[in-house]
Amino acid sequence: MLRFAANLTTMYTEYPFMERFAHAAHDGFHGVEFLFPYEHPPEAIAEELRRHRLEQVLFNAPPGDWSAGERGIASLPGREEEFREGFLRALHYAGILRCPRIHVMAGVPPAEIEHAHAVDLFRTNLVWALEASSGTAIDLLTEPINSRDIPGYLFSRQEEAHRLVREIGNRRLKVQMDLYHCQIMEGDLIMRLRRYLGEEESPVGHIQIAGVPARREPDEGEVHYENIFQTLEQLGYPGWIGCEYKPSAGTSEGLGWFRRYRA
Template sequence: MPRFAANLSMMYNEHAFIDRFAAAAKDGFTGVEYLFPYEVPVAQLRQQLDEHGLQQVLFNLPPGDWSKGERGIASLPGREDEFKQSLDQALAYARVLGNDKLHVMAGLLDDENDRQRHRAVYLKNLAYAALLAAKENITVLIEPINTRDIPGYFLNRQDEAQEICAEIGVENLQVQFDIYHCQVVEGDIAVKLQRDMQRKHGGIGHIQIAGVPDRHEPDLGEINYSYLFTLIDQLAYQGWIGCEYRPKAATSAGLDWLKPWLAK
């Protein structure tokens, strides 16, 4: 049965961030993820996990200056030292929080003519991150993101992400398969899940969901998630499914889609 993790950056925004752990646990979630933990002392986050019986599933490396529009630095030439520092910070948090997956955001490509230079930096940084993360039994994830939500994002397609993983060729570098982003960019979700789930190098290390086109609850919009959840089970996926959507109203009121799966 799929295991669902609440994304506390996007869900439960009617609560202060530190109170979202309790709200998620009350609704039946056993795992949580979020974008960035770094503004909260790690001991305080650990306390929330322990108090509410939650497992930390995932968070992202620092993305650069988010307030100025940066969306990751892993592919940005000249930012390699900063990337290494961001990896050290993320690993320090993961040691305390216990998650075994970290998402590395690629960043923006301002000029398509610079793609190959960005790609070379990206591969070098990912190889470095995977090497350090492997020493702590952590998997590094890369995620194709649609350019409607993040115009200019470097990585957009599932096949491109899998090619990068295969080129680096280590077991602890995988793809974060966000069904929402994939549907917006390319569709054909089921076929791509079947194609990529069990690749030796790459594969799917984490799945995220949201309704399309509005990124609300997964039962709103054009995707048949009931079918996909069953398929994901049939494909023997052992990871978590992150609920990275913006609730249309109050979070708890929109969880009718989840209740049948919690009851199984």
């Protein structure tokens, strides 16, 4: 049975953030994710999760100065101490929210930095974060992001992220496979799912969806998600599917695609 999580950063934006949990639960979601929780006390978020019987499935470590365009700092030289402080803060939130996954955003390295050097720095920071969280069962995730939405992001293709995960070789480090980004950069989604989910120790820790190209509901655009969902069921994918899309109008009104899965 497929499990879908509402992304409360992109969905239900017609309501204040702390009210979105109730609306997601009312519409039949049992899990939620969001980008960043840090504007709210973790205890307040945990209370919303408890009240509405929701599971927090994912959020991101602090990304640096988001308003200035930063999209992660884990591959940026000179930001190591800031990264470590931010990750420890994320770890604190994850403990209170009982969240089993933290996405570590690599970021957009400066143009003057060689790509290989930025990858090495990202690897070093990930290894440190794995050690810092070694007493937990929390998985750390890395995500390839398409170069149209975030030009210059460290990884834009699946194999780049999967290669780094193999090299580090820690079972708690996995790939966040966003099919929206993957379709834009590479396509061939079903074959890629079969490849990576078919491995004995699958490196895929989380999947996200959105329509392509407009990042709307998954029943809009060029990707036939019904076939994708059938493939995930056939492969026995045990994880969550994060709905990281921007609704065309009201969030609840656009959930026609979800009705057959909400049970």
